[in-house]
Amino acid sequence: MKMQRRQDRHQVGPVLRFIRKIVHFFRRYSRWSNKGFVAVLLLAVFLSMGLVLLFESFNGMPLAIHKSNTFSQEETKKNQEAKKQDEETSARIMAHGDLLYHDIIYMSAKKEDGSYDFHENFEYVTPWLKQADLAIGDFEGTINKDHYLAGYPLFNAPAQVMDAIKDAGYHVLDLAHNHILDSQIEGVISTADAIEKAGITPIGVYTHEARDKAPLVIKEVNGIKVALLAYSYGFNGIEQNLSQEDYNRYLSDLNEEKMKAEIERAEKEADITIIMPQMGVEYRIEPTEEQKALYHKMIDWGADIIFGGHPHVVEPSETVEKDGDKKLIIYSMGNFISNQRIETMTGVENAKWTERGVLMDVTLKKKAGKTSIETAQAHPTWVNRTPKGTFSPEGYPLYHYQTYILEDFIEGGKHRDLLDAATKERIDIAYKEMNEHVGLKW
Numbered sequence: 001m002k003m004q005r006r007q008d009r010h011q012v013g014p015v016l017r018f019i020r021k022i023v024h025f026f027r028r029y030s031r032w033s034n035k036g037f038v039a040v041l042l043l044a045v046f047l048s049m050g051l052v053l054l055f056e057s058f059n060g061m062p063l064a065i066h067k068s069n070t071f072s073q074e075e076t077k078k079n080q081e082a083k084k085q086d087e088e089t090s091a092r093i094m095a096h097g098d099l100l101y102h103d104i105i106y107m108s109a110k111k112e113d114g115s116y117d118f119h120e121n122f123e124y125v126t127p128w129l130k131q132a133d134l135a136i137g138d139f140e141g142t143i144n145k146d147h148y149l150a151g152y153p154l155f156n157a158p159a160q161v162m163d164a165i166k167d168a169g170y171h172v173l174d175l176a177h178n179h180i181l182d183s184q185i186e187g188v189i190s191t192a193d194a195i196e197k198a199g200i201t202p203i204g205v206y207t208h209e210a211r212d213k214a215p216l217v218i219k220e221v222n223g224i225k226v227a228l229l230a231y232s233y234g235f236n237g238i239e240q241n242l243s244q245e246d247y248n249r250y251l252s253d254l255n256e257e258k259m260k261a262e263i264e265r266a267e268k269e270a271d272i273t274i275i276m277p278q279m280g281v282e283y284r285i286e287p288t289e290e291q292k293a294l295y296h297k298m299i300d301w302g303a304d305i306i307f308g309g310h311p312h313v314v315e316p317s318e319t320v321e322k323d324g325d326k327k328l329i330i331y332s333m334g335n336f337i338s339n340q341r342i343e344t345m346t347g348v349e350n351a352k353w354t355e356r357g358v359l360m361d362v363t364l365k366k367k368a369g370k371t372s373i374e375t376a377q378a379h380p381t382w383v384n385r386t387p388k389g390t391f392s393p394e395g396y397p398l399y400h401y402q403t404y405i406l407e408d409f410i411e412g413g414k415h416r417d418l419l420d421a422a423t424k425e426r427i428d429i430a431y432k433e434m435n436e437h438v439g440l441k442w
Helices: 002-010 014-027 034-059 063-086 103-108 161-168 184-197 244-250 256-269 289-301 351-355 421-438
Strands: 089-099 134-139 172-174 201-203 217-221 224-232 272-278 305-307 314-322 325-333 335-337 356-367 370-391 397-405
Touching: 089 224, 089 272, 089 325, 103 397, 134 161, 134 272, 161 184, 184 201, 184 244, 201 217, 201 224, 224 256, 224 356, 256 272, 256 289, 272 289, 289 305, 289 314, 289 325, 314 356, 314 421, 325 356, 325 370, 335 356, 335 370, 335 397, 351 356, 356 421, 370 421
Parallel strands: 089 134, 089 335, 134 172, 172 201, 224 272, 272 305, 305 325
Antiparallel strands: 089 356, 217 224, 314 325, 356 370, 370 397
16 A cells, blocks of 8 residues: 555656656756756746736737727827817807787687697797707796686687797796796696697796706706706785695795705806896886895806896896806896787886887807806897788687897898888887897997
8 A cells, every 4th residue: 555655646747747847947047058048038028928918818808908098098088178178169048038928819820720820920030049059938828728728817828839939949938927827736737748848948847846856957058058047926826726835846936045045056057047037017117126136136146147027028137247257137028929019008108118028149158167158139029910801709800920029120121121111110219219228238
């Protein structure tokens, strides 16, 4: 047995014999010639390279190339970010006041087959809105197919109105106004839904998440993040029929604590913050002291632009300097489409102002991470109403309603020749008085 174990120890495998020979070889290094030493060194280098290549093949990508690519990608990313910071970008924003669909407007839009077509309202507006990177309107009323149509004192328009609004080029519609509950809480939901189905974003109501949980509406326009917030002073008393839970969940009011928190949050998350508040006195062409105080607070909280509404007439603009930057306030943008005018507002002192409005036109600039208002204009608008020569089933005369951007209709404007003498005079006066009244000199 002892003899067998000794034999087993001597019967080693080929691998072990090879290792023993290598160990014996290196033990005799003192006897190597110079040539031998160099040969061994070269062999060691080749073996090392082989092991590296073997490792790389197992990892599926050459190590050296991987390191090079990683470095290159990081450098490219840094260069792109730096270039992006240095690049100057701009965005053009347009906004206006009330789209107010009185009953005679939707009656006039009704076709023989019972459907509605409102496209002619925007015939002369669309070329302007299409130039905007972000076009904003104020939809004053509701769209609720399960509620009766109404155009005063409650407002509920036919659903087809959204076809024309979509085609005109709008991106955002403000729903924070005193008529948003005119067809109950269901109307809030259905109006927002109709707007969203048209590919437009509603602001000023919260139909997905509650107000205190909803994300801010932020539109990224040409690399500029624009936050949009909207608020209403009240809801014509209809809110008294709501539970406090529903009121807090769906509606956006002028609660200063909530507004301050939302505007401060917008300033952190966006480059520019636009506020669309609804307050003031109807048909008053000057803002109240309450409007002035609150809108200035909004600027202090972080707002950059305030597009005011509610009075149904235009109120002046104001520029405010904060931290070396100019901020813009227009206290009311007036009506953009409605049946309010000299002929219908008898007994109202400022009746002629109800048929006038402004299309605000603001250019933003962003460079080196800083965003500012580059230009601001207020284009006077006017609603033209001409008889169709037909009548509704109820016996009311029907009309063509079209909003004019007055620069196209004053002397030298491209549509001047479409007007009769009386309309020319009316438009010329409106254009002059509006520019003086708004007083926007940016």
